Amino acid sequence: MAGTVLRLEEVAGERLLRAVAALLAAKGIASPTEITEQIAMTDNASPAQGARMVARAWVDPQFRALMLSDGTRAAEMLGIPMRGAPPLGVLEDTPDLHHLIVCTLCSCYPRAVLGYPPFWYKSGAYRARAVRDPRGLLAEWGTVLDPGVRIRVVDSTADYRWMVLPLRPAETAKWNEDRLAALVRETDMIGVTLPRVAGD
Amino acid sequence: MSGSPQLAVGSRVRVRDDWPETRGRVHIRTPHYVRGRTGTVVRCLGDFPDPEQLAFARPARILPLYHVLFEQPQIWLEGCAGDQLLVEIYGSWLEPS
Known part of the structure; x- marks a missing residue:
């Protein structure tokens, strides 16, 4: 388990974000546009x-x-x-x-x-x-x-x-x-x- | 229970004196300190899915949500006369008083 966590931390943030965003879209949970909007909302x-x-x-x-x-x-x-x-x-x-x-x-x-x-x-x-x-x-x-x-x-x-x-x-x-x-x-x-x- | 408001603004209501957390795993949004207490509906806030079911990813019934006003000293038996507590409570927890 500890090894898994370590590997996740080593993944570049951009790659991890792209992978998670693709999964969320594939599962119909959130579209890339919705994610972008949510990020804008949180930042603002x-x-x-x-x-x-x-x-x-x-x-x-x-x-x-x-x-x-x-x-x-x-x-x-x-x-x-x-x-x-x-x-x-x-x-x-x-x-x-x-x-x-x-x-x-x-x-x-x-x-x-x-x-x-x-x-x-x-x-x-x-x-x-x-x-x-x-x-x-x-x-x-x-x-x-x-x-x-x-x-x-x-x-x-x-x-x-x-x-x-x-x-x-x-x-x-x-x-x-x-x-x-x-x-x-x-x-x-x-x-x-x-x-x-x-x-x- | 249907989603349309059944309690008019100004209605006196009693919060059910119920403690589902003693019977198993639950998600409850009704604060302990108002259970069994009487207050007044001041606002109907609209219809929302029941969080007690949503929290477990179960199909959620739609409930009316009310803003209910309580006299603060009556709840705590201390405090300043005139001070009040305003709490969001789902229709399933309210009965006419």
């Missing part, structure tokens, strides 16, 4: 994509309405490849409601628009505490909610992937879309933190 996926969506939603009420009703279509409108990705749902924070995203079962995460989840997102501690003690968890992140704000913890347990549309900080009233997009961090889009203007 990063929090910068989600941040572009948030920034657009902050400046464009029509886009915001679309994003809240059909996150996948909104992402596609900004050129983010979503084919084959699970449907994307977007939940909107309001002045009295804050969303926090977790997957208690594993690590479901809106990868198409946020990229790979941070390592702690998959930890048992984050998963357990997000649903049981969300206020304690947020306090440790230094995230302070205004008095009276309720928390809605969203447990991603099935076919959707969820991201948060956070509230736009009041200080950014005159900012353009690009500057807004640069402000938004991945943790803001799962509700662990709030978008914060530097020096704030």
Whole structure:
């Protein structure tokens, strides 16, 4: 067995990829085009994509309405490849409601628009505490909610992937879309933190 | 079970108090902490193949998927009044309450 593994590692990556791709096509599992699309999707996926969506939603009420009703279509409108990705749902924070995203079962995460989840997102501690003690968890992140704000913890347990549309900080009233997009961090889009203007 | 939604938005529902993992090898997407608990349907998310069958490469029935809202302090007997948990649950796990 160890010998087999060793030989596989010695095969040049290109050759192995071609062989696996040919097998997947022959078995009707995935066509070369689908594989190419999937690679493009994975390469493009990063929090910068989600941040572009948030920034657009902050400046464009029509886009915001679309994003809240059909996150996948909104992402596609900004050129983010979503084919084959699970449907994307977007939940909107309001002045009295804050969303926090977790997957208690594993690590479901809106990868198409946020990229790979941070390592702690998959930890048992984050998963357990997000649903049981969300206020304690947020306090440790230094995230302070205004008095009276309720928390809605969203447990991603099935076919959707969820991201948060956070509230736009009041200080950014005159900012353009690009500057807004640069402000938004991945943790803001799962509700662990709030978008914060530097020096704030 | 057909794929069309049978539970209207606003319905009170109870998650079945069932523990299939005690009876054999299973793949379950319904978190332990909501089993036997009552919540409210806030969204019908559409129809999806049953992951409990998909996970074993068996032909999967199509189930409606719901977004169900629970009061967080009622689940854990601690926490802050008004805080909530929003969980995706397949129709096969829900019964009217």
